[in-house]
Amino acid sequence: MGPLEGLKVVEIAGIGPGPFCGMMLADMGADVVRIDRREAADLGIPVEPRFGVLGRGRRSIALDLKSPADLATLKALIAKADVLLEGFRPGVTERLGIGPAQCQAINPGLVYGRMTGWGQDGPMAKAAGHDLNYIALTGVLAAIGPANGVPMPPLNLVGDFGGGGMMLAMGILAALYERARSGKGQVVDAAMVDGAAVLMSSIYGLRAAGRWTDRREDNILDGGAPWYGVYETADGRHVSIAAIEAKFYEELLQKIGLADQGLPAQNDRSGWPRLKQVFTETFRSRTQAQWCEILEGSDACFAPVLTMGEAPSHPHMASRGTFVDVDGVRQPAPAPRFSRTPSAIRHPQPVNGQHGAEILRDWGVAGA
Numbered sequence: 249m250g251p252l253e254g255l256k257v258v259e260i261a262g263i264g265p266g267p268f269c270g271m272m273l274a275d276m277g278a279d280v281v282r283i284d285r286r287e288a289a290d291l292g293i294p295v296e297p298r299f300g301v302l303g304r305g306r307r308s309i310a311l312d313l314k315s316p317a318d319l320a321t322l323k324a325l326i327a328k329a330d331v332l333l334e335g336f337r338p339g340v341t342e343r344l345g346i347g348p349a350q351c352q353a354i355n356p357g358l359v360y361g362r363m364t365g366w367g368q369d370g371p372m373a374k375a376a377g378h379d380l381n382y383i384a385l386t387g388v389l390a391a392i393g394p395a396n397g398v399p400m401p402p403l404n405l406v407g408d409f410g411g412g413g414m415m416l417a418m419g420i421l422a423a424l425y426e427r428a429r430s431g432k433g434q435v436v437d438a439a440m441v442d443g444a445a446v447l448m449s450s451i452y453g454l455r456a457a458g459r460w461t462d463r464r465e466d467n468i469l470d471g472g473a474p475w476y477g478v479y480e481t482a483d484g485r486h487v488s489i490a491a492i493e494a495k496f497y498e499e500l501l502q503k504i505g506l507a508d509q510g511l512p513a514q515n516d517r518s519g520w521p522r523l524k525q526v527f528t529e530t531f532r533s534r535t536q537a538q539w540c541e542i543l544e545g546s547d548a549c550f551a552p553v554l555t556m557g558e559a560p561s562h563p564h565m566a567s568r569g570t571f572v573d574v575d576g577v578r579q580p581a582p583a584p585r586f587s588r589t590p591s592a593i594r595h596p597q598p599v600n601g602q603h604g605a606e607i608l609r610d611w612g613v614a615g616a
Contacts, residue, residue, distance in 0.1 A: 250277025250582075251589040255330050255424075256611070258283060258322075259306065262335035264379070264404065265412030265440065266363045267302040270333055272417045274305030275582035275591045278331075281607050282306040283313075283322060284600040298575040303597030309608070310601030313344050322346065324613040327354045331420055335363040338373050348435045358433040359423040363416050365407070367439035379407035382440040388448055395465035395472075411443025468492070474523035475500065475514060478553060485536035486553035487543075489527070500548040504530055 255278040259270040274280040282303070297303065309325075311318040323346065326332055332351060334341050341347045348360045365382045366372045383389045383406050384399075393400030416438035423434050451469075454460035466472040475491045491500040497514050501507040511526060512519020531539065536552050543550035554562060560571035560578055572581045575596045582591035608614070 249589060250275065250591045251586055253277040253589070255279065256328060257281065257331040257333065258325050258329045259333040260335070260341075261285065262363070264335075264408040265416065265438075266333055266335035268409050268413030269361070269363065269416040269420070270306065271302050271304060272413070272582075273331070273420070275593060276586075277589070277591065279610075280306045281325065281329075281603075281611070282308045282598070283325075284308050284310045286310045286312045286318075286601070297599055298577050298596040300597035301577065301579045304574065304579075305594050306598055307603035307607050308598040308601055309604040313346075319345060321608070321613065323351075323354060325607075325611060326351050326358065328611050328613070329355065329358060330424065331359045331361060333361045333363065333416070333420075337376075338364065338368045352433055356432060357427055359420055359427065360433065360435045361416050361420050361438065362435060363412060363438050365412075365440045367441060368437050379404035379412075379440065382407040382411070383444045386441055386445045386448065387452075388444050390462070391448075391451065391464065391470060393464050395463065399464070406447060407440040407444050411445075411447050412438065412440040415443035415446070472520070474520050474527050477524075479528060479531035481534060481536040481539060482532055483535040483537075487531060487536055487539050488551050488553055490549040492549070496547050496549050499546060500543075500550075503543055503546060503548050506530060 252273060255273070257270065257273055257278050257280040259266065259280055260283045261267075270280050270282065309321075311322055313319055313322065326346065332346075334346075342350070348362075351360060352358050362368060364373070365377045365379075366375060380389065380401050383402075388406055389399045389401070391399075392402055416436065419436035419438055423436055427433060451460060454467075455462075460467050464470055464472075468476055471477045473492075475489060475497055478486050478488050480486055489500065491497040494514065498507070501509075501511075506526065509526075512522055514523075534542075539550070540552055544552070559565055565571060569581055571578055572593065573579075574593050577596070582593060585591070
């Protein structure tokens with residue numbers, strides 16, 4: 249069983265970062281009960297539940313939160329829970345009668361996890377938005393993409409999942425740790441604008457030191473440095489190079505046949521255009537597979553750029569079991585890994601309301 253075995257979590261169904269947080273907690277052994285609507289809602293989930301990877305490991309009960317009887321059932325579950333997860337706009341749960349003060353009145357030890365984009369306060373707090381908008385406001389989006397093009401959305405990894413769901417999970421665990429001393433719950437206000445900004449901490453530090461500019465593809469980690477970037481190969485595939493440290497850079501030059509060629513020094517920015525031209529021509533001289541034979545496993549800081557269809561079958565990923573099949577759906581395995589209490593995927597995403605009677609029985613709550 250996972251390290252969170254015995255932890256009871258009530259998750260009010262939502263999209264994106266909230267379910268990601270719930271998935272992480274469920275993977276680690278928590279009993280996560282998802283509160284679904286009695287009528288199916290558009291939550292951005294594929295029609296067949298097994299493809300909703302973010303919903304894995306939960307049990308589901310369907311409730312109408314505008315029904316007094318169903319609301320009473322939800323409050324009875326909250327009274328027995330350790331954690332509540334919600335991702336509504338500010339003020340919605342308060343109007344429903346399940347805001348932080350209302351819930352902690354019936355369960356003083358409850359950790360109340362709130363997931364929003366803009367946060368619980370501020371001029372934009374109640375406006376609609378999505379991942380892209382939140383990372384745009386934090387300086388993240390402007391830093392990613394080609395120099396002569398528009399900023400490039402990094403999927404929804406930075407706002408929804410890294411700055412949102414993962415930050416919420418960390419905050420919840422921190423609040424549970426503190427509760428062990430105080431006996432009191434508290435509210436965890438996880439805003440994607442805050443989380444995305446925190447993810448940029450080191451970059452903001454480099455900028456303050458004068459070592460990072462606001463121009464894209466002009467810095468050491470954004471594709472500006474020739475030794476940290478992606479190159480096309482002879483077969484139209486791509487490889488990644490990240491030889492930041494001098495010793496790794498020297499090994500890269502040795503491996504690709506460019507040592508002692510009179511090239512500009514690694515950190516001579518005036519020589520970067522020349523280096524990038526040479527690297528571009530060099531990597532186009534062989535196929536991706538040929539470069540793998542030469543560089544893979546070395547200290548040149550190399551990896552082929554694989555598609556999602558290819559990644560699970562790579563020997564390294566396969567040997568670690570980084571991807572697993574659940575009900576015929578290939579998906580990432582739980583992370584991180586624990587030496588004594590391993591995480592596990594107990595089952596695919598449930599059908600709405602699938603476990604209603606079972607949940608009420610197991611949690612000792614009277615039927616709806």
